[in-house]
Amino acid sequence: MTDNLLLIKCKEYLKTLCVDISERCVGSNGNRQATYFFEKELSLRDWETEMVEFEAIDWVENGATLKSDEENFNVLVSPYSLGFRGEGELISASTIEELSKIKAKNKIIFLFGEITREQLMPKNFVFYNPEEHQKIISILENSGAKAIVSATGRNAALAGGVYPFPLIEDGDFDIPSVYMTEEEGLKLIPKIGKIVFLDSLSKRIPGIGYNVIGKKGNNNSPKIVVTAHIDAKKGTPGAIDNATGVIVLLVLSDLLKDYNGNKLIEIVAFNGEDYYAVPGQMNYISTNKNNFNKILLNINIDGAGYKEGLSAFSLFNLPDEILQPTKKVINQYSGITEGIQWPQGDHSIFLQFGVPAIAVSSKWFIDNISDQDITHTPKDNIGIVDCNKIVEISQALNTLIRSI
Ligand SMILES: [Zn+2]
Structure with a gap:
């Protein structure tokens, strides 16, 4: 295909993933549609494909109200929370120490200040889970509290560009919760010790999702695994995060359709980042845990194709025979530069198993990771994507893979 045809294809893919499919959060219909679409495109180019199924709940909410003495407070339902309707005495904590001392049985816990600075890692999230977070979760679970209200600030590094961010976002945590801005939290402080009424309309829906894996080459050859997550946060079209990554995989699957080198190329649309x-x-880790030593390299694309600035390849532990061709490719493509290392992405899985990795993103995003307000919001839409960059990245990866 000519550059121009590739560009047209990219635009079509972007529309399919971000406009025609209304959402791609795991467990949703849109997410399944996106994975079927991806699988079909790979099959059409003679990749051997596999849809790996797993269980994943979806979640619907219809807002929440918090009241005390006829005064209303603006609250949002925590993603994947159970619903709640009832009243209780409001009891507060601002530190772990305070939280461990309060008697919260049958009460509604109000968390604000220091204890809500960071979004709590989900209970079963194993990759990164600070002891403090685990401690807070465990105290809450043993508290006998009816519900939790938290007031949170801004923390783009951990919560994307979302304000306020949900302190808790965990379908495995069963105390209903809502959250509010810091400003709203200040207004709630006088209600501590009083009875508050909370009505939160929220429901979990059991569902399924898939990883999609495409393979080309001899099964016994050393592997190059190219990954991008296909899911998006609820409430965002997820254009840069990460439709563009998926589109790079699709274009690359086309550029590599005649690949007959001595590596096994595996293209993976990960579902759940x-x-x-x-x-x-x-699921991928449990299936492959004894086979990571057969992987020469992971290339993970996340956050690529932003309209401003260059594309960035961040290099992690590349051995010389991969480093040299990678540097050459970076020099050869004028829109690509070497980027600083960043840990938040699926390449970290491979690094953890000792596999060298290249993370592909937009320089602007990795440089502004802690103070941008685009990720995980409606602002992450097709208007901020430059499809020329997607084409260039795909061509660069094609060149690189063929030269390893
Ligand atoms: Zn992402």
Whole structure:
């Protein structure tokens, strides 16, 4: 295909993934549609494909109200929370120490200040889970509290661009919860010790999702695994995070359709990077845990194709025979530069198993990771994508893979 045809294809894919399919959060219909679409495109180019199924709940909510003495407070339902309707005395904690001392049985816990600075890692999220988070979760679970209200600030590094961010986003945590802005939290402080009424309309829906894996080459050859997560956060079209990554995989599958080199090329649409329990990634790890030593290299694309700035290849532990061709490719393509290392992405799975990796993203995003307000919000839409960059990245990866 000519560059121009590739560009047209990219635009079509972007529309399919971000406009025609309304959402791609794990467990949703849109997410399954996106994976079927991906599988079909790979099959059409003679990749041997596999849809790996796993269970994943979806979630619907219809808002929440918090009241005390006829005064209303603006609250949002925590993603994947159970619903709640009832009243209780409001009891507060701002530190772990305070939380461990309060008697919260049958009360509604109000968390604000220091204890809500960071989004709590989901209970079963194994890749990164600070002891403090686990401690907070365990105290809450043993508290006998009826519900939790939290007031949270801004923390783009951990919660994307979302404000306020949900303190809890965990379908495995069963105390109903809502969250509010810091400003709203200040207004709630006078209600501590009083009875509050909470009505939160929220429901979990059992469902399934898939990882999609495409293979080309001899099964016994050393592997190059190219990955991008296909899921998006609820409430965002997920254009840069990470439709563009998926589109790179699709274009690459086309550029490599006649590949007959001596490597096994595996293209994986991971499902769950932006979902509390990362089910697709967990599934991949449990299936492959004894085979990571056969992987020469992971290339993970996440956050690529932003309209401003260059594309960035961040290099992790590349051995010389991969480093040299990678540097050459970076020099050869004028829109690509070497980027700083960043840990938040599926390449970290491979690094954990000692596999060298290249993370492909937009320089602007990795440089502004802690203060941008686009990721995980409606602003992450097709208007901020430059499809020329997707084409260039795909061509660069094609060149690179063929030269390893
Ligand atoms: Zn992402």
